[in-house]
Amino acid sequence: MTPLPSSPAEELALLERELIWLNTRRVQLLRRRSWLKAALRAQSAGGWQPPHGGQPPQGAPGGWAHAPAAHPAPAVPSGSATGGPGAQHVLLILGGLLLAVAAIAFTLFSWGELGIAGRSVVLAGVTAGALGAPVLLLRRGLGATAESVGAVALLLTVLDAYALHAAVLPEADGAGYAAFASGVLAAGWAAYGVGVGRLRLPLPAAVVAGQFPLVLGAWAAGGSALVIGWALLVTAAGSVVVAARVPVLAVRATAWSGAGVTWAGGLLIGLGESVSASGPLDAAAPGVLLLGAAAVALSAVWRAPQEMAVTGGVVAGLAAVAGVGGVLRTEVPWSWAVVVYLVCGAALAPVARIAVVPRPVRGGVLGAAAGVTGVAVLAVLPSAAATLLGPAAVLTGLWAGAPDGTRELAAGAGAWPDALSVPVVLLVAAVLLGAVYASLVQEGREPAGWTGAAGAGAVGLVSAAVPVLLVSADVAYAAALVVDLLLVAGLLAAAVAVRRVPAAAGGTALWCAVAVAAHAGLLALAVEPATYAVFGLLLVLFAVSAARSREAVARSLTLVLSVVCALVVASAAGASLELGAPRTAVLVLAVPAAVVVLGLWVRTPAVVVPLEAGAGFAALVALGLAVTDGAYLSLVLALCGVLAAATAVRPERRPGAGYLAAGLFATATWVRLVSAGVTHPEAYTLPVSVIACAVGLLRRRTDPEASSWTAYGPGLGVTLGPSLLALWSDPHWQRPLLLGAAALAVTVTGAVRRLQAPLLLGGGTLALVALHELAPHVAQVFDALPRWSVPALAGLLLLALGATYEQRLRDARRLRDHLGRMR
Structure with a gap:
């Protein structure tokens, strides 16, 4: 171990030694890199032999396998004119382009100057030379040069085909000759690529040329759109076979690309013909074409990786739905075509049960079924929304009388559909989602995530389908109200059963219950007795739901809705008694009064707070009703003050409710004095x-x-x-x-x-x-003052305030603190 330095001098010496070692190490690594570059260049040129006698440079770092120490290889200067393969490739590409330009110019401009013999000699000689040169170049180890000359040779064969048509076969049909020529070129290039072996361009070029013979041949023969579609589809199938059998990466990538383009072309032709067909016989041929497209897609992705298999399953499923649905929809009106396609999409679901089908493909097919369902729902959603909002037209004529049917109420807004297809689509989609949910639960999966989303979607679709069905079928008015109320009760029961229903489905059921209750309420406003009956029952349903709910959001929402229903009943009572808006305001205050009494009895914040929110809304409604009459407005303000004072009896509400009560009493006094025309209010207020x-x-x-x-x-x-x-x-x-x-x-x-x-x-x-x-x-x-003085004075004031901003801020803080210490 290196001892720790005990002085600055020792530490400096240690750093110097470390820097010297790092420089030495850097030189070794640079030499090794130069040697490896030289080895790679020699390998790309063919006939690779280790440079410099097969030895790596001296000083090669230890631990490298098969790197014996020997004489160092000379470093190749960076940026040398001839030192890198990049420069070689640029030169070869430029040379090939120049040869191609020369060949094109010769074919277009100098071809006619030669006779038949000369043309034959030129064609045979140049093409043979261009095709044979890469073989010799590959033997000499010049692989890059061989690739460039081979590309020029392929281009020459195309020019030869063009020249042959222009000079020898000018009467031949252009499309037919192009089909024949592309086929010959594809076969020739494939044979040439297999024969030479080491060229990378001929085989992909053969795949590209192979995309045209059938299509151009069908076109030349005057085939219909369906014939051309089949030509595209067969070409795509051939490309899939090539992509699956040939191991060369470039060939496989080119074949997959060609298969995708030709398959999409055939699919689009089939879709166009299927949509425009006027009868089942006309739609049968496009349907078969679409089923063929589905079969090609499935065969292409049967053994593919997961992402590709899922995508193939989706497009195959959609093609099958389009093919079968296109035949069946010709037998029904256009308004039911969505239902036909939806049913065909649902028929894809059993594919997921077939064990032979790979799992990713099955997932893609199910994705196609889900996509068809989603598109069908989106297609009818505007009509469904208009139908649900149609009863809002009753607000312009409350209690106008019982209609003959629910369609009469919706027809006032022009919102009902022409057929029953809309609710049928919603119900079928709901059944499908419910089946998915049931199957997932049966498999033992947790009721969360997508499972919960499926359940929530089913609940939402059923909730929308039932009211739409009532309007579309023109159900009797009383029956529609009963069905809506039963649906609200069921949805609320599902919403409170949080332990047995996923959270997503429970929340969806709650909000759907609110929406259906609004629909039932709008229908009920057409008849006076129905208003009392429906809103009274809704009040009971929401109150029971609040009592049984274990979630704060559901409990709060249902409590507020209970107060709103009571408010509607109170307002309806005022209208029945013909009290007028100001007098009805006093009657409406019975709702917040009941809430205040209930709050004094319950005193549970989770219950009292939503009730008080609803009571506050009811009080605002009462003030709005009484605003046109000063005397009644004063009375309503005073009664609201009494309710606030009663609320202040509770210790936790005392500060806020006490201030509110004082303000309401004072405001009531002012309003009463103004409404009475008092010009000297001090006699009453002092x-x-x-x-x-x-x-x-x-x-x-x-x-x-x-x-x-x-x-x-x-x-x-x-x-x-x-x-x-x-x-x-x-x-x-x-x-x-x-x-x-x-x-x-x-x-x-x-x-x-x-x-x-x-x-x-x-x-x-x-x-x-x-x-x-x-x-x-x-x-x-x-x-x-002159007009300019006002902005001038304002500017001076702002400057003064800005200059003393910090002092004013400190003064304001001191004033705030001083006021805060006061009682």
Whole structure:
């Protein structure tokens, strides 16, 4: 072991030795790299012999197997003009391109100057020389040069075929001759590639040329689109055989690419002919073509890797569905074509049970079935959504009378489909997903992940299909309401059974229950008795579901919906009694009143909080109903204050509910004074303020910790608020003077006694009084000032604030802390 340095000098010496060793090591590695490069260049040229006598460079690093130490090989300078195979390849490619250009130019421009004998000599000599040269070059170890000359030779054979047609066989049909020539070239190139053996280009080129003979031959023979499709499909099958049998990677890649292109061409032709067919006989031939495409796809991926096998299974399944469905759909109207294709997609499911089929292929076929199902559902989804939203048209004419059927309600919005195909598609898709879910559960898999998604999808599709079916079939109005309510009950039962139903399916069932309940509620609004019956039953169903639910979200949602249903019943009662909106508001407050009583009895936060949220919504609805009548609005505000005060009895609600009650009482007083046309509200508010402030004073003496907002806030607000409102419409000077003096006294009292409520309420009132008094004078000043002075003054103010920003921020923090210490 190297001893640790004990001084800077020793450490410096140690570092010097390490650096010398690293430099030596670097030189050794560079020499080894140069030797390996030379060996690779010699190997690529053919006839490889170890350079420099077969010995690696001296100083080769130890531990390398078969690397004997010998004389070092000279390093090849980086960037040398002749030192790398890259430069050699560039030269060969350029040379081959120049020869190809020369050959093309000769064929196009100088060919006609030669006679028949000359042409024959040129064709035979040049082509034979170009094809024979790579053999000699390979024997001499010049593999790269042989590849370049071989490429030129292949190009010359194409030019020979073109020249032969132009000069010797000009009358021959172009497409037919091209089919014959491509076949001959494919066979010749394949034989040449097998004979030479070491050239990489001829065999892939033969595969490319082999993609054209059948297709061009069918075209030349005037074949129909189906004939051309079969030619493409047979060509694809041949390419698959080549790809499966030939071990050369370049040949296999080219064959797979060609098979994919020709197979896709045949598939597209079959799809086009199948869709445009007008009868089963016309659709039979395209159907057979599509089934053939499915067979080719399956044969291609039968032993393929997993990803490729799954993809092949998908496309084969889709092709089979298109072929069979294309024949069957000609016997039904277009509105039922989706159902036909969906059933054909469902028929693919038994393939997953066939043990002979490889597992990845089976997965791909099932994926095709799922894809067909998804496309079918998406195709009918807009019509289904319009049908479900159709009963919303009843909102424009509540209680118009019982319709003859549910379609009459949806027809008002033009939202029902022309046939029963939409609900049938939804139901069939639901059955398929339910079957998948049942099979997975039967296999013992956990009810989560895709399993749960299948169950949730089945629940959602059934929930949508039933209401759509009711409208499409024009079921009787009463029967539709009963079915909707039964469906809501079933969905809620599934939603609360969280231990037996996956979470995804349970959550979907809950939200579907809400949607179906909304559909039933809209239908019920057409008839007065139905409104009470349906919303009353929904109230019971949601309440029972909330009582049995073990999940917080489900329990909270059902509790809120229970309150909403009660709100609808209360509003309907006001309409039945012809009370009018303001009087109905008082009746609506019975709902939050019941919630407040229930909260005092239950006192469980998980139950009380959702109920209070629903009660708050009901209170807002009541205020909205009473807003057109000042007297009833004041009454509703006061009753809401009573409910808030009753809620404040509970210790956990006391601070927030107490402030809310005080604000509601004060607002109710102001609204009542305004609605009564009182011009001097102080005569009514001052006695209340005096009494309220006296009560607050007694409260503070018995409970010094009580907040000043609780003790003095309501009393001060009862007078200051109405006086401020009256101030803005009072042209006299007495009220501003008296109100300002009173506000100043309240402000000073709050500052001296360190009371937050009097300080802020009095200060705010004083500021508003001052603004009221200064507003006319300020307006006169602004009228007298030039227009540019306003933005100038604003700019100066902003600059001043910016310059003293930190000081103002500290002042604001000190003020906040000071106010926070007040009671």
